[in-house]
Structure formats: structure tokens, C-alpha cells
Amino acid sequence: MTTTEPADEPADTEPGDTPPAVAVDGLTKTFTGPPQLTALHPCTFTIGAGEFVAVTGPSGSGKTTLLSLLGLLDVPTAGSYLLAGDDVANLSDNERAAVRAHHIGFVFQAFHLIGHRSVTDNVELGLLYQGTSRAERLELAHQAIDHVGLTSRADARCSQLSGGEKQRVAIARTLVRRPTLVLCDEPTGNLDSATADTVLDQLHQLHHAGLTIMVITHDPGVAAQAGRNLTIHDGHLTEGPAR
């Protein structure tokens, strides 16, 4: 996988040519208590390469658990998970770290930036564990920062940025990695509506660049902008928007 400047047009994907970005079958997560709790009941779905999918559901319904499983931050209790055709459900801790380093990007509601470091440092961090040289990291980071319109703030500390700027830094950090799958957890949750629109626009640009995006959100407006909706309720995943 290479990290390059994203194209302006959406990727031209043919369902028959490439495996789905995500294919899960019977994916389950049960927390052994006490009390024992099944946060995600067996679910089966696929997300095609280059799709923009929104997952909606009330608090505590299992959205974040699903994101953790798809992001290989947690291990499923049962089921299979193919990421771009590769079985990643039963990998070792180091193997999961390697897949995360090269193939999965995250955008969080709380941004999760390192406040005392500069914008460039934070974006560069996205490539740190890929073994990329520092010179190349800096070059790609500057391209990504330019892409999200923060060139003038490249040397600013992240703690000095506004909420919208922070989220754009987080998007740049993901963009620079050029991941197979981008997982967004309430990316506009901490933003006002005008700033949220800017961030959503950035996510659309990632989508248009050919990245597969899954957004977890409470916001029906955000969900409506996705090409496809999934709904989760009490750990049960269903196709279609929330009713």
C-alpha cells in the first residue's frame, strides 16, 4: 500500500474485481462478566471497497464495540472477519498491530491528538509505525495538511487549535496513511454544525479519493450523507436506516 496524494475523483471500483473491504460473518463480542454481556450479537455484512457506510444507533447499542472489532482494537468472541479478503479475526497482537499500522485509519470524536506536539508532528505520527523515513513522513504530512487546508497552522501546537481544526488534523493523520478502511467514531460529535459540515466535506473527499469509510454517528444528518446505512440496536445489526 502506498501513501499518495488522493485523486480528485472517486475510485472506480468494480465489485467483481476486488474483494469487499470488509466481510464479516457471525461476528460476535461477549464480555465475560460478571455479569456476562453480549455487546454485539452475531452479525453478518459486507462493505464494498470504496463504500461510505454510516452506522447509527442509540448509546450503548454496540456501535463502538463494532468499531473496535473492525479496527482490530479488540478481539471478537466468535465469527470471521475478512479485511480486503484477508482473514484478520484470529491474528496475534503483533499481527493486529501490523494491520492497523498499514491498513486501518481512525477518526475519533475526541480527536485524540497529542496536544503539546505540532500539527505536522501529529500528522506525521500516522506514518511512524509503518517504518517510513522521516524525510518521507514530513513530505507526506505536509501534503496531507495542505489537503485539509491547515498549511498556515502546520507548526502550531494542537492544543491551540479549534475543534474543527483538530478534527481536520485527525483526518489528515488518517489521509496520510492511505488506509484500506477508515473508521470514524462520531467525527462531528464535538463540533458545531458549520464546522461539522467542513469535516464531513473532508470525509467525502477521502471517500472520493477511493477510501472505504465507515462512520458511527448519532446524527441523522450525517447518516443521510452516507451511501448506505446500518442500524444497531441492543447489539443487533440490521441493514437500513434507523426507523
Add this chain to the structure above:
Amino acid sequence: MTRQPAVLHWRDTFREAAATITQRPLRTLLTALGTILGVGAFVATNILADTANAQVSSRFDALKATEVRIQDANPDGTNPFPTDTSARLETLNGIEHAGLYYTIPDNGNLQPRTTPTHPTNLAANIPVIAADPGAVQAAIPTLTTGRLYDTFHNDRAERVAIIGRAAATQLGITRVDNQPAIFIGDTAYTLVGILDDVKRNPDLLLAVTIPTTAAVRDFPVAGANYQVLIATTAGAAQLAGHQAPIALRPDQPQRLQALVPPDPTTLRNQISSDITSLFLALSTLALLIGTIAIANATLLNIIERRSEIGLRRALGARRAHIRRQITTETALTGTTAALLGTSLAITTCAIYTHTRGWTLTINPTTLIIAPIIGLTTGTIAGLLPAIRAARTPPADTLRT
């Protein structure tokens, strides 16, 4: 999907660690305070011990450590030393002055005095010492007036004498420019100098001293307590004590016994050991406290940084990468603290020794060991926090 491992280069580890510990310099300084004090105390202890050793050496060696005496191991009343004792010894390396000396046995006939007649009311008998010029010079004399006799006088067995200040007072002699005579037995000796003080052989101050050649010619000397006094250069006493008996009596070196001062190095080591052991114990305690302080502060720090650690894991960091980064942070903190502590100790010791008028002595080994101690304690302090940080479950830390 291609499978490539997650990689973190060492230079990136150092860069990330340095960025972390410099973000809050004051906190890092306070975290490292124990190590700064511990290493500082260690370095200061060693510097002061080295400096004090040098000081002890310079004062101790000046007199006692440069004095050697050779005596007859089995006194039988005969002189075991050759007539050219001074010449033999003063050619040896490290010997400055040397010569034979002894008190001439007196059965009451010598009676040093200023008149030819033998008075009957002398308060106390003044002893007569026979000494080679080298032996007199080895005593490091200073003169009130006049001069010392020399090898010319000794070789010609001239009847010349020097007298100690106390003996001169007793005989009422205050000057030598009028060439006063001292009668020893029935022989007149010309007094050439009055001794004001000697650093060795204080009995010279209470006696009349004459050349050994003149003594042998003029008086019966059998049964005297023959000795050789040697003044050496600093550090040469041990060698001189070993070589002198062989040089004087190559046929029978065991006949002579060398009395040398204790090896100053051994004595110095004993003194420094006593001084430093207490301070080293205190530095070890301070270092232990410093290590615990770093470990404790780092444990609290990683709780604050759970989100960052979770993020790094989400971005592909392996547990080992997290462990390595945290340990590198504490190792850098420890090393920096050690360098600060070393600088502080050197500055303090320089000021202290300057005020005491001592010469600052620094063993380079101390300067090499100090940062290694900081590195080691920092690394040890980071182990537990690093293990804890690596166990942080990323999914939990990233929940909003």
C-alpha cells in the same frame, strides 16, 4: 492485502521520547530531582575523596613518607656500614641525601666545652654526634649563624663542628664569626655553625656534631648505635628502603634493617575508605529514592497519557514499541539528571576546594560512571511503568 510488520526505528523512539520529556521541563526536573541529588552526591563524594587523598598525600609525604633509616640488624658493637656510605646511597635513584650518624659513646671524658680545662661543675653533659654531611643535610637543618661542614671537611677529617641551638645556649655560644673552639675530650674543634632547627633528628639540636672521619680518628667509637639517615624524593621511600641495604652491604644485606614509613597509598586508601563509605551509602540511598521517584512519576504520567498510548496502539504500535518508548523516556530522564547532578557536584566541589585552598582532583572514571548510573537507574525505573503502559487496552482508552 499485503502484510507488512509494524516498525518503529530506534532514532524515532529517541525523537518521540525526547519530545515527551521536554514538553514539561519543570515536571521532568522535579521527577529527576532524586537522581540529580543521588548522582550529584556520588560524584561529589568521589571528587572530595580524591581531592582529600591528594591533600593527605601532599602533607603526609612531605616529611614522613620521604624518610628512611637503616640500622644494624644484629648490633655487635662494630660499624656495619662502609666508609663511603653517603657516596653509595646518593647515587641511587630517588635518594636526595644520606649519611651515617651515631652518638659517640661517652664515659664522661668527652665533656664538650669552650675551655681546655675540664670543669667539675657542668650541669649536664652535652652529647657528641658523629655524622656524615649527608646525614646532617637529610635532617633538613636551618642555621642561626655560620654554615654546615661538607664533604671536603669530612674527607680530610677536619676538626670542625656544628652545634644545636639548645647546646649553644648551654655553652654560652651565640656567634661563630670569631671561630670559637669547642673542646671535646682534649681535642679542640672549630665551631662553624649553630643549628636553629631541624625537621628530622631533633637530637642534633641538643648536641655537638662532628664529621664521622674525625670522630673515628679522635675518639673510641666502638659500641655506638650506628644508623644511616636517608632523605628521599616523594614516593621513593619504599624503593630506597629496598635498595639501600643491598647497595651498602652487597655481601650481607640481611645485616642491615631498613625502617621505612608505611606505604602512603595504603594509608591513604584506608583513610579514604572510611570517608567515602558513609557518603557512598548516602548517595546509594538518594539514588534509590531517585529511582523510585522516577518510577512513581512515570506511573502517574502514563495514567495521564492513556489516550496517547491508546492512539499509538491504534496507529499500529506494538506493545514492545510502547515499552521501548516509555523506558527510553525514563532512561533519557535518568541520564539527563545524572549529567545535571555531575555538573552541580563539580561546581560545588570546585567552589569548596577553592575556598580551602586545595587542588581540585577529579578521577575521569567518576565522570564516565555517573551518566551510566543515571542511564541504569532511569531504565530500571521505567520497566514497571513501561509494562503497565504496554498492557493498556487501546479500545478502552479511545472510548469517548
